[in-house]
Amino acid sequence: MKISELSDRSGLPVQTIKYYIREGLLPKGAATAATRAEYDGRHLDRLRLIRALREVGDLPIASVQQIVAAVDDEDIPLHQLLGTAQYALGPRAEPHREGPDWQAAREDVDAVVAELGWQVLPDAPTRxxxxxxxxxxxxxxxxxxxxxxxxxxxxxxxVADHEVGRLLVGDDREKAVQTAVATNVLYERVLIALRRMAQESASxxxxxxG
Amino acid sequence: MKISELSDRSGLPVQTIKYYIREGLLPKGAATAATRAEYDGRHLDRLRLIRALREVGDLPIASVQQIVAAVDDEDIPLHQLLGTAQYALGPRAEPHREGPDWQAAREDVDAVVAELGWQVLPDAPTRxxxxxxxxxxxxxxxxxxxxxxxxxxxxxxxVADHEVGRLLVGDDREKAVQTAVATNVLYERVLIALRRMAQESASxxxxxxG
DNA sequence: TCCAATTAGATAGCCCGACTATCTAATAGT
DNA sequence: ACTATTAGATAGTCGGGCTATCTAATTGGA
Incomplete structure (x- = not known):
């Protein structure tokens, strides 16, 4: 399909699509001539993933970029992709790692993780x-x-047990990868929304x- | 204390403090002269709350503004403050409310809420x-x-049951209010971090x- | 008493992220 | 042949969150 059609079908302006290509979020179309390229359904899928990550996950372009890079890297096994996505998500604002406050907090975290026996890498950004x-x-x-x-x-x-349990649903990598990423980002939103509603209700x- | 001392103790530049005053996040100090004002511990507390909301909760200034407005509004009973904070948090990106997709999703949400018997207002942004x-x-x-x-x-x-259970800890409104807001925003981060770690571990x- | 330092308040500037607009060839289709 | 479209490059815009500068008043110490 032409870029104008991709634009129509995705609901995104042509300029935005070009911007995503420039930023490496979307592969460029197959060039058929100097001023022509052909796009397909996978481009459309990718755009939907990008928009989901941006609009629902509220991720910056840079994070989306890291995630799709991992998705595209065939060398990364599916079960590592989840971890890669975690790193891309990271803490949003760089924490001030100085001071005794931080030291103590970090030790508390490490103690909790150890106590629980969780297998979390020592340098995981989630810590x-x-x-x-x-x-x-x-x-x-x-x-x-x-x-x-x-x-x-x-x-x-x-929730984590449930999520990991339903990871290996298919062997279509593209699909499996999307499921993994979507689980991570989109269901985080689901959980947050449900918690807030449960709070309102309980309150x-x-x-x-009366 | 002088504004320079407030700056030192909070670790924030004087200009940033002034900016927060301009934006209505922080009350101005008690004027002692045309070019002098006195600040106290409550200003420091407020700055800490603002920074927690900004750095950990990643909230935009506008949301922080709504929250502190609710905190300052003595007419709002404590048990409503939580709901007010929910509204201030809202969905981050305005959803496109048109189209059958949205219609269906919204009906699904309402069905779930009804099914669970949760008491959630029909126009709650969490929906x-x-x-x-x-x-x-x-x-x-x-x-x-x-x-x-x-x-x-x-x-x-x-988590919601637990949170609501420990709401009425004291009768110092300022403190209770901070607890409520902190519970909402900061423990959301705690939950997210723990979920991600649990995921990594389970994975x-x-x-x-081996 | 005088002067360097500080401050309230106002205004303007800066930086970054995420687009959006414009321009230039180069085609494609009619 | 001519109009519409497009890749690719470059520049501009806009909002958010601070920073910097400036003025006039005031303070506190030598």
């Missing part, structure tokens, strides 16, 4: 993510105790019982 | 948030079935068992 939250809570005078953490841990294990039940 | 994720998943050819949703629902209820256990 920083958690430590960042710990630091902020502590600065607000709301230090975390393990008992507060327990429901979150339980919830995390609950309403608790207080507005 | 849109979830619908947005549903639309994206459907467009990627990964439609949601209720059985997939169940672990997430369970996890959401688990490692499943595949790297």
């Amino acid at each position: 920083d993510l958690l430590a960042q939250a710990f630091v902020a809570l502590r600065r607000l005078g709301l230090p975390i105790v393990l008992s507060d953490l327990r429901p979150y841990i339980q919830a995390a294990e609950l 309403a039940r608790r207080f507005d019982d | 849109d948030l979830l619908a947005q994720a549903f639309v994206a998943l459907r467009r990627l050819g990964l439609p949601i079935v209720l059985s997939d949703l169940r672990p997430y629902i369970q996890a959401a209820e688990l 490692a256990r499943r595949f790297d068992d």
Whole structure:
């Protein structure tokens, strides 16, 4: 299909599609002449993935770029892709790693992970993510105790087990990869939305019982 | 304290503090003269809250503004503040509410909420948030079935019950309010981080068992 | 008392991310 | 032959979140 058709079908302006090609999010079409290229369904799929990551996952272009690079890298086995996506997601804002606050928080995180026996790489960015939250809570005078953490841990294990359980659904890599990435980013949103609704509901039940 | 001291203690540049005052995130100091104002510990606390929301919660200034406005509004009872914060958080990107895709997704969401018997307002932005994720998943050819949703629902209820249970810790409004907001935003990050780590761990256990 | 330092308040500037617009050849289709 | 379309390059825009500068007033120390 022509780029104008790709634009129509995806709902994105031609210029935006060109921009994504420039940024390496989308492979360029097969050139049929100096000023002509042919696009196919895979381009359309990729655009849908990009938009999902951007609009729902709220990921910056740079993160999307890393993710699709991993998706396109045939050398990365499917079960590693999930981890790669984690790294691409990382902590959004670079944490200030200096100071005793950070030191202590990071040690707390490592202790929790060890305690749980979780197999998480020592330099996983998710550790920083958690430590960042710990630091902020502590600065607000709301230090975390393990008992507060327990429901979150339980919830995390609950969904993670389920997610990993349904990873190997097919052997079409493109599809499997999309499922993995979508699971990571989109179901994170699902979880967040459900938690907020459950909160509102529990709160309403608790207080507005009239 | 002087603004320079506030700057030192918070670690933020004076200009940034002034900017926050201009944007209404921080009340201005008590003027002692035309070019002098006095700041106190509450300003420092507020700055810490702002930074936590910005750096860990990754909220835009506009959302922080809504939240602190609710915090400052003495007319809002504590148990409503949580809901107010939800609204301020909202869906980050305005969803395209047109089209049958959206219609269907929104109906699915409403059906789920009704099915669960959750008390969630019909116009709660969290419904849109979830619908947005549903639309994206459907467009990627990964439609949601209720059985997939169940672990997430369970996890959401688990943490929400715990959170609402520990809401009324004290009667110092300022503190209680901070706890409520922090619970909402910061523990969301905690949950996300834990889920990602649990995923990595479960994945490692499943595949790297050598 | 005088002067360097500080500050409130206002205005303008900067940087980054994510597009969007324009321009130039070079075709394609009619 | 002529109009529409396109690849590729370059430049411009816009919003968000700060920074920098400037003015006039005031303070606090030598």
